[in-house]
Amino acid sequence: EVQLVESGGGLVQPGGSLRVSCEVSGFTFSSYWMSWVRQAPGKGLEWVANIKQDGSEKHYVDSVKGRFTISRDNAKNSLYLQMNSLRAEDTAVYYCARDPRYCTGGVCYTLFDYWGQGTLVTVSS
Amino acid sequence: AIQMTQSPSSLSASVGDRVTITCRASQGIRNDLGWYQQKPGKAPKFLIYVASSLQSGVPSRFSGSGSGTDFTLTISSLQPEDFATYYCLQDYNYPLTFGQGTKLEIK
Numbered sequence: 158e159v160q161l162v163e164s165g166g167g168l169v170q171p172g173g174s175l176r177v178s179c180e181v182s183g184f185t186f187s188s189y190w191m192s193w194v195r196q197a198p199g200k201g202l203e204w205v206a207n208i209k210q211d212g213s214e215k216h217y218v219d220s221v222k223g224r225f226t227i228s229r230d231n232a233k234n235s236l237y238l239q240m241n242s243l244r245a246e247d248t249a250v251y252y253c254a255r256d257p258r259y260c261t262g263g264v265c266y267t268l269f270d271y272w273g274q275g276t277l278v279t280v281s282s
Numbered sequence: 283a284i285q286m287t288q289s290p291s292s293l294s295a296s297v298g299d300r301v302t303i304t305c306r307a308s309q310g311i312r313n314d315l316g317w318y319q320q321k322p323g324k325a326p327k328f329l330i331y332v333a334s335s336l337q338s339g340v341p342s343r344f345s346g347s348g349s350g351t352d353f354t355l356t357i358s359s360l361q362p363e364d365f366a367t368y369y370c371l372q373d374y375n376y377p378l379t380f381g382q383g384t385k386l387e388i389k
Contacts, residue, residue, distance in 0.1 A: 192378075194326075201369065201380055201381075201382050201383045202318070202320075202326065202369050202371075202380045202383070203380065204371070204377060204378040204379065204380065207378075216376045216377070217377070218377040219283070219377065252325055252326075259331055259332065261332075264312075264314075266314060266316075266331055266332055266373055267316075267373035267378060268316050268328060268331040268337075268373070269316075269318070269326070269328055269371075270328045270337065271328075272325035272326055272327075273325065274325055275325060
């Protein structure tokens with residue numbers, strides 16, 4: 158059974174740092190792109206970052222560039238999001254999601270077929 | 283960044299109704315679009331990829347169509363478990379962007 162379990166959320170002051178983790182099981186972690194998606198309270202979904210299978214390629218939404226770092230440890234079946242210089246607007250539930258990269262006709266498509274349950278990050282003084 | 287605009291933002295319908303949700307991209311995105319369903323307090327569920335391909339296990343009453351800038355998600359006959367919020371997601375380029383969501387409520 159595919160499982161993704163986030164952890165590490167909590168209350169942090171503005172300007173502070175936090176690292177959230179996603180531990181996976183039930184599939185070969187090193188074969189998949191992975192993403193972080195967040196959802197502010199009562200708001201919609203926002204894609205945050207993704208990382209290639211071997212960690213050699215990463216992408217970020219502009220609002221977190223230079224502050225957040227996505228990484229992975231394939232030996233530990235774990236995905237991470239290091240969040241620095243946190244702001245109130247970073248308050249959200251953070252989900253990790255698996256991306257199997259459906260490829261056809263020379264084009265590869267991102268899709269999120271499995272998600273974790275989310276971990277809440279609250280940035281407040 | 284490509285903006286994805288869904289309409290309507292909310293929709294009231296009855297069990298058995300046929301409903302259509304629209305997603306419009308601010309520029310052409312070929313067919314690089316997926317649809318997700320989210321229920322309160324739960325993680326999103328993946329429904330459709332490449333605009334019209336149904337994910338395995340998703341009921342056939344769900345269908346997607348469109349290409350370029352205009353896309354639709356159709357539920358042919360609403361079931362009680364379909365009342366949720368629906369999001370489109372473009373994966374044509376970075377940053378990936380979601381629509382603002384369409385909340386489907388029981389009439």
